[in-house]
Amino acid sequence: MAHAIQGNNSQAAEYYEKALELALKVGDRRCEGTWLNALGSVYLGEGNVERAITTCERALNIHRETADRLGESRDLERLGICHYERGDNQRAIEYFKQQLEIAQGIGYRRGELVALNNWATASANIEESIDLSTQALAISREIGDRRHESELAANLGAAYFRVRDLYQGARYYEQAVNIAREIGDRHVEERTAGTLGRFHLDIKEYSLAATFLSQALNAARDVNDHRGQLEVGILLSAAYIGSDNSRQAINLLENTLQIAREIGEPHYEMLTNSMLGEAYAATNNMSAAIASFERSLSIAHERGHQIGLLDFTMSLGAIHMEIGNTTNGIKCFEQAVGMAHKLGDRETESYINWALGMAYKEFGDLAQAVQVLQKCVNYQRAIGHPDAESHALQVAALRIKALLGH
Numbered sequence: 001m002a003h004a005i006q007g008n009n010s011q012a013a014e015y016y017e018k019a020l021e022l023a024l025k026v027g028d029r030r031c032e033g034t035w036l037n038a039l040g041s042v043y044l045g046e047g048n049v050e051r052a053i054t055t056c057e058r059a060l061n062i063h064r065e066t067a068d069r070l071g072e073s074r075d076l077e078r079l080g081i082c083h084y085e086r087g088d089n090q091r092a093i094e095y096f097k098q099q100l101e102i103a104q105g106i107g108y109r110r111g112e113l114v115a116l117n118n119w120a121t122a123s124a125n126i127e128e129s130i131d132l133s134t135q136a137l138a139i140s141r142e143i144g145d146r147r148h149e150s151e152l153a154a155n156l157g158a159a160y161f162r163v164r165d166l167y168q169g170a171r172y173y174e175q176a177v178n179i180a181r182e183i184g185d186r187h188v189e190e191r192t193a194g195t196l197g198r199f200h201l202d203i204k205e206y207s208l209a210a211t212f213l214s215q216a217l218n219a220a221r222d223v224n225d226h227r228g229q230l231e232v233g234i235l236l237s238a239a240y241i242g243s244d245n246s247r248q249a250i251n252l253l254e255n256t257l258q259i260a261r262e263i264g265e266p267h268y269e270m271l272t273n274s275m276l277g278e279a280y281a282a283t284n285n286m287s288a289a290i291a292s293f294e295r296s297l298s299i300a301h302e303r304g305h306q307i308g309l310l311d312f313t314m315s316l317g318a319i320h321m322e323i324g325n326t327t328n329g330i331k332c333f334e335q336a337v338g339m340a341h342k343l344g345d346r347e348t349e350s351y352i353n354w355a356l357g358m359a360y361k362e363f364g365d366l367a368q369a370v371q372v373l374q375k376c377v378n379y380q381r382a383i384g385h386p387d388a389e390s391h392a393l394q395v396a397a398l399r400i401k402a403l404l405g406h
Contacts, residue, residue, distance in 0.1 A: 033062035190219035
């Protein structure tokens with residue numbers, strides 16, 4: 001629902017005010033309404049919603065007085081957007097319905113499309129929003145409005161994702177990506193291809209994820225979107241790791257890390273180092289993996305990022321266990337348990353307790369292993385976890401070994 005005009009708002013306002021003054025001087029009521037609407041657009045773009053409403057209401061009265069139905073339709077749209085910006089969605093919808101009625105009455109198909117799209121955006125009813133967007137999409141195809149077709153297909157993709165109809169959502173996103181690429185809208189292509197990439201990454205379709213994320217990354221580079229390059233670069237590296245192409249992931253992440261440092265984004269520097277740790281671990285370069293996770297951990301400490309501290313400490317513990325450094329593994333898991341407990345994350349605390357218990361078992365401290373593993377079993381039983389009883393049997397067997405001194 002675009003409302004900001006292009007260019008410098010103050011210069012535009014000055015131009016429209018002079019045009020309005022001239023229209024008033026010559027008594028041209030239609031032009032007066034046109035320039036009031038334009039001023040309303042400027043005020044809205046500046047965030048002065050109340051002044052925009054007052055100005056557009058004046059324009060609406062003039063266009064009704066002069067029977068300018070197209071002008072009236074545009075005023076209603078602008079007023080609807082103003083009330084949407086104020087958070088009064090129901091009032092906004094009332095204006096969009098009037099806008100739609102006029103557009104249908106004068107046979108203005110593009111106006112119908114815009115009104116339906118605005119109404120769909122303002123609606124809190126997801127089923128209604130899908131229905132309205134579908135109608136608007138059909139009109140965009142009928143009149144050959146490819147830009148709106150791409151936008152509406154993306155909106156429908158997002159709506160179907162919200163109702164968990166993921167594959168239908170993905171189909172609409174694919175339409176949006178293809179149209180955006182066809183018409184050269186790299187911003188929309190970046191956004192929609194990135195969303196599709198995330199979808200395929202979530203369901204572990206790594207090859208498709210890499211295809212769409214590569215497309216999104218190229219678009220982000222073309223429009224000089226540095227933050228987009230960081231976000232997509234990290235996701236694409238995860239797709240590469242998932243498809244056993246960790247060396248390509250490392251090359252991409254090194255470039256992503258350089259961008260994060262150049263533009264001063266420590267959060268993305270932290271996440272990129274973490275992904276580098278995963279990629280190096282996948283290539284069995286454990287010393288590089290540890291160094292990368294330790295850099296992530298250092299940034300998390302500096303920024304007070306508690307979830308990051310927990311995740312990276314767990315990852316370090318797992319790597320130390322994998323290379324046979326049980327003492328350091330136990331140390332990391334003990335720290336992680338304390339962090340999870342402090343955060344009130346009992347599920348993660350239980351998960352780490354199981355890893356810690358197994359580390360104690362590996363270390364040969366069976367009594368300590370039983371004590372920690374039992375905490376995990378107690379939690380799993382409390383929440384009805386399906387593995388609770390099988391884990392309880394493992395702990396019972398380990399308890400017997402501990403008692404027998406094995």
